[in-house]
Amino acid sequence: MSTALLEIKNINTLYGRSHILHDLSFRLDKGHSLSLMGRNGMGKTTTLKSILGIVPPRSGHVYFDGEDIGRLPTWKRMRRDIAYVPEGRGIFHNLTVKEHLQMAARPGSNGQASWDYDRVMETFPRLQERLSNLGTELSGGEQQMLAIGRALVTNPRLMILDEATEGLAPLIRQDIWNVIATIRESDISTLVVDKNITALKKLCDRHVVLVKGRVHFDGSSAELDRNLEKVERALSL
Template identity: 70%
Template structure:
């Protein structure tokens, strides 16, 4: 099976600050990958380097066999990649309905499995708040809307940064259930989150970053065998 995504030897900097030091990993179609590490270890920079929001000094990003390293962010997104950013990225002047309608489209294969109606069926709370501005929602509802807005683009790869950060336990459980449904529907995912127990049961691969370097790259079985060591890197 060929890789859906291959990240190879990424070096990314903010000014003179060298953040990523040769980050490499790959993701196969339909897989879920967790990107773990303490705060400030380069997780978000890795995601932004994949998306073109940060330009790597060196290294490559390939998607479905195509080198996309030099493409603009919008060109990468048009290749059926979707992003749920940390902070959720609500548009201040758009309602819930408008957030979903403006993003909705079939993917490059003409598939529209995650259409507007399916997203609202998946997140019934949003159906009750269609006329509310995105910024008027609770944190949990904003996360639902951010995920829903990504899903209506029918992506092949969904990237979630801090998937359940700051959410109440019941909302976190609801979000995790939806992410499992997303994975079961065949969408590949990269997930940044601190809940190693949930990630262990959900993801096929696990990448641990320390100071911008990959120190562990494990499959699910290897994570189970090295669980204590991974916890040590995360400071759990």
Template identity: 70%
Template sequence: MTKLLDVKGLHTYYGESHILHGVNFDIQPGQAVSLMGRNGMGKTTTLKSILGLVPPRSGHVLFQGEEITGLPTWQRMRKDIAYVPEGRGMFHNLTVKEHLEMAARANQKGEQHWTCERVLETFPRLQERLTNLGTQLSGGEQQMLAIGRALVTNPELLILDEATEGLAPLIRKEIWDVIRTIKSSGISTLIVDKNIQVLKELCDQHIVLVKGQVVFSAGSSQLMESLDEVESYLGV
């Protein structure tokens, strides 16, 4: 089976600062993969390297077997990759409805399983806020909108950076429930988050970064066997 995403030997810099040191991992179709590490260990840089927002100086990114390392970000996203950034990325002049309608499209196969209507059914709060600007929403509602905006692009891979950061417990639970629904629908996910207790149950594979290097890469059963080691990397 062709790997959905294959990351090979990424070395990424900010100026002369060497951030990623040969990062390797892959995602199979339908898998949920966690990317964990303390702050400043290279998680967001890894995501931005995959997306072309911070191009690596060396290494390769393949999506569905195709080399995309040299492509601009917009072309990568058109290959059915969606990104929910840390900070949510609301447009200050667009309403909730406009955020969804602006992003909505079929995937490369011509399929449109996630419509604006389905997103609003999944997040009833957004239905109540359709005419509000995205920046007028609460933090939890903004995260729902950011996820919904990504889903209406009908991606094969959904990348979530700190999906539950700073949210109230009940909202976090709601977001995790939606991510489970996304996984069950067949969309692959790459999730950056700190909640190891949820991630160990939700995700199929786990990657841990320390100073820009992969120090742990295994499935959930191995994660449980090495939980003390992994928690030491995370500072839990």
């Protein structure tokens, strides 16, 4: 049986009096990829922020590699080798492409740096051409490549991508899917939020669908195929 890298158990997260996540539970095994799907406002980003401690749950547990990290501040959680590519990308307007990558670079907790600057350049040759450009001078697709590259040079064990291909042109979208597949092949576990069921079925081992902050579906790609009508209905309502 695979070992869980990330496991959340019965978390409840609120914004003021608004109860967003209701007894939410799922797990992501080491070296695997998990998709998190749902319509807008169903709790996907809140789930990620709960995992990272940006919006701490009122109750429940967040385990990372067997350790309950639920009471740790965000920066200490990230130092457990978690990388986050946020919706909107979080690019700094006053840093060049090269500075973004140099600023973030560090070996993982095991002291290894399998994802270094040179490997990111090989993976994203388009960034190589724009090293001296400020982050805000890049296209949306290039910014997403930079956000992923910046996360990779921290040498994470878990990479979380929120709205991985949102708003990108089809060809750029495919480039991003190819890169995420490469990341997974390098033994980094991935948690991906996106709406493209077809791409996610090919890429991810397991899928969680949220409806109003609750797990509506949790299963493998084969199980997703068998419940496709149920899932598509939940995503289109």
